[in-house]
Amino acid sequence: MTDKKEWPLWEVFIRSQHGLAHRHVGSLHAPDAEMAIMNARDVYTRRNEGVSIWVVKASDIAASSPSEKGPLFDPANSKVYRHPTFYEIPEELGHM
Amino acid sequence: MYAQMVKTGVDHIQSKEEMSPEERAFQDRVDQDIKIEPKEWMPEAYRKTLIRQISQHAHSEIIGMQPEGNWITRAPTLERKAILLAKVQDEAGHGLYLYCAAETLGVSRDDLMEQLNSGKAKYSSIFNYPTLTWADIGAIGWLVDGAAIMNQVPLQRCSYGPYSRAMIRICKEESFHQRQGYDIMMKLAKGSSEQKAMAQDALNRWWWPSLMMFGPSDAESVHSAQSMRWKIKINSNDELRQKFVDQTVPQAEYLGLTVPDPDLKWNAERGHYEFGEINWDEFYQVIAGNGPCNRDRLRTRVKAYEEGRWVREAADAYAAKKAARAQAKAA
Ligand SMILES: [Fe+2]
Ligand SMILES: [Fe+2]
Numbered sequence: 271m272t273d274k275k276e277w278p279l280w281e282v283f284i285r286s287q288h289g290l291a292h293r294h295v296g297s298l299h300a301p302d303a304e305m306a307i308m309n310a311r312d313v314y315t316r317r318n319e320g321v322s323i324w325v326v327k328a329s330d331i332a333a334s335s336p337s338e339k340g341p342l343f344d345p346a347n348s349k350v351y352r353h354p355t356f357y358e359i360p361e362e363l364g365h366m
Numbered sequence: 367m368y369a370q371m372v373k374t375g376v377d378h379i380q381s382k383e384e385m386s387p388e389e390r391a392f393q394d395r396v397d398q399d400i401k402i403e404p405k406e407w408m409p410e411a412y413r414k415t416l417i418r419q420i421s422q423h424a425h426s427e428i429i430g431m432q433p434e435g436n437w438i439t440r441a442p443t444l445e446r447k448a449i450l451l452a453k454v455q456d457e458a459g460h461g462l463y464l465y466c467a468a469e470t471l472g473v474s475r476d477d478l479m480e481q482l483n484s485g486k487a488k489y490s491s492i493f494n495y496p497t498l499t500w501a502d503i504g505a506i507g508w509l510v511d512g513a514a515i516m517n518q519v520p521l522q523r524c525s526y527g528p529y530s531r532a533m534i535r536i537c538k539e540e541s542f543h544q545r546q547g548y549d550i551m552m553k554l555a556k557g558s559s560e561q562k563a564m565a566q567d568a569l570n571r572w573w574w575p576s577l578m579m580f581g582p583s584d585a586e587s588v589h590s591a592q593s594m595r596w597k598i599k600i601n602s603n604d605e606l607r608q609k610f611v612d613q614t615v616p617q618a619e620y621l622g623l624t625v626p627d628p629d630l631k632w633n634a635e636r637g638h639y640e641f642g643e644i645n646w647d648e649f650y651q652v653i654a655g656n657g658p659c660n661r662d663r664l665r666t667r668v669k670a671y672e673e674g675r676w677v678r679e680a681a682d683a684y685a686a687k688k689a690a691r692a693q694a695k696a697a
Pocket of ligand 1: 460
């Protein structure tokens with residue numbers, strides 16, 4: 271009763287009107303990139319949510335592994351001097 | 367609700383001491399409101415329960431298009447028709463967001479479709495009732511989407527990332543659904559005596575099934591307790607039902623319509639409405655497949671799937687042809 275050949279999964283990225291970067295909004299199935307964009311328009315931009323759509327085959331995305339979250343992101347933990355709040359600026363100088 | 371009486375496969379709630387280190391770390395994260403994401407470790411029962419819950423929710427959105435779709439060609443004005451079309455299209459979108467969320471847990475779309483089309487999958491009891499008049503379209507938006515919102519708003523905070531994000535998208539769209547329904551009811555309630563009678567009749571028929579949507583009391587249910595611990599269920603069924611009644615009764619009064627419950631009365635001390643006994647036999651009959659429209663809903667669903675087959679095949683053939691051409695060019 272059901273097709274046994276599933277269409278590939280595409281991840282959908284949308285850029286909204288306000289000059290922000292494309293943002294991941296969800297995914298969908300489609301036979302090719304062209305249809306994926308058409309479907310993405312219908313599924314994810316019914317209310318003017320975007321002015322540009324990217325679709326990427328989910329199988330083409332390489333992702334960091336959740337179990338290596340520690341080693342991968344730890345190095346940033348010790349570098350507090352990368353944040354502006356690390357530095358104390360005299361109050362009489364006002365905003366900096 | 368759109369997912370009713372979801373089983374968790376557990377027979378008691380584990381204490382932290384009984385848990386394995388992995389389970390304990392998982393529960394700690396849930397307790398701290400840290401979202402669980404697809405590739406992370408999770409207890410098998412959590413994964414399976416979520417697949418059940420999210421897919422039931424998705425199937426409900428898909429089947430839920432039918433009662434309203436029934437009136438698209440007969441909407442009283444072109445504007446109402448455009449609105450109803452947009453609303454039904456939203457529900458298709460909700461189904462798709464949710465199927466994608468379910469798929470992140472390792473179930474395939476084909477399997478989900480197969481479960482729905484074969485009649486194996488459950489969907490909400492509410493969509494097995496017929497839409498007899500145009501007023502039913504008003505009543506559905508007002509009551510059915512209203513009840514769904516009660517449940518979906520807290521689920522935006524649920525522990526599973528993809529489900530929570532799907533709920534956030536859905537909730538953004540739902541308030542239009544409820545308001546367009548109430549708008550239809552207002553028009554009818556202010557219309558001729560026949561129109562007002564139509565609105566009352568729709569309320570009479572949809573009131574109790576809407577209260578049943580929340581499911582039987584789950585105060586004693588180990589499944590609900592477990593789901594709440596996992597934060598994939600936020601409120602008890604009775605709690606949400608009470609909230610729904612408290613919110614909806616004044617809206618019915620505003621319309622000048624009567625809620626079909628002789629036992630309904632305001633309890634000033636509790637600050638809540640008291641309401642009459644729900645006919646749970648009817649509910650169990652409907653979810654067992656014996657509601658007024660169960661067979662018709664499934665038949666229509668399978669027919670739509672079969673009639674769309676040539677479109678899917680054509681899209682496949684076109685994609686294959688294009689891919690072959692691109693390959694020939696590259697060679
Ligand atoms: Fe919906
Ligand atoms: Fe809705």
